[in-house]
Amino acid sequence: MLDAPAVRTWCALALDALGRSREEIDAINVFPVADGDTGTNLYLTVESAAQAVDAVFTAYDPGAPTPADTLQAMAHGALLGAMGNSGTILAQWLRGASGREAAAGSGADGDALRLAAALEEAATAARAAVAHPVEGTMVTVAAAAAAAARAALPGDVRAAAGRPTGPAGARGTESGGADGTTASADGTTAPGGAPAADTAAVALAAYEGARTALRGTPDQLPALAAAGVVDAGGLGLLTVLGALADALAGEGAATRLTARGNAHEGTATQPKAPPQPQTADDPALAPPPI
DSSP, X not given: OOOHHHHHHXXXXXXXXXXXXXXXXXXXXXXXOOOSOHHHHHHHHHHHHXXXXXXXXXXXXXXXXXHHHHHHHHHHHHHHHOOHHHHHHHHHHHHHHHTTTTOSOOHHHHHHHHHHHHHHHHHHHHHHTOSSOOTTSHHHHHHHHHHHHHHHSOHHHHHXXXXXXXXXXXXXXXXXXXXXXXXXXXXXXXXXXOBOOOHHHHHHHHHHHHHHHHHHHHHHOHHHHHHTOOOHHHHHHHHHHHHHHHHHHOTTHHHHHHTTSOSSTTOOSSOOOOOOOOOTTSGGGSOOOO
């Protein structure tokens, strides 16, 4: 369940993860401008979000804020502290997510549906924040995460929401059992064999969908393919989604999922080294034998 403490944990985990990976993300920042600051900008944006979340908890002490208040504080803090294009897109992504917290629904199914709907609104808001969206960037990763989250919902929940599974190829975490039931991430099913909606499963599916999309970004952007890297902003968003999965499924859940296959699977997260100039001592430049 994405309650207020879970949102606070998510924000703290995201800040910590971006702090560890900011240099790696900076190093692969080649699009749209190779200015090497995407990781730093995302870190500073989430740092502002974390400060806003801590402030709202302090304001409610000794009580606790609502999930909606906490998510809105996280989004507002990110908007105030947004740095660079990537930080602005992330802030708008969080704003979109926070706007769906009040969506209808209750119980486990309602929680899972709200999370999936929030990720869809987040992807829409992120795309709208870009004047000329380009595939192979953060907006692509956000859309894939949203589609995978929706696909992870049990069929009856999707039907009740009146929304399709998502585009073909979206990856979810539900799996049909031999008896026709559908298991959640932890293998449980609801009484009577009905699939149990699970916010942790939705978050993990979103992370895996984003991971798959990130691996494909060099195929969509020639600049990434030339440098031999994935999109820096997309990697940053994947990091934030990994923190969300850890907050809901237990710290290390996203790491365990990634361990099934490298997050980039053969795509470097360090730019290719430029070719070294040949010298007079290079055999290739030696004069032919007489």
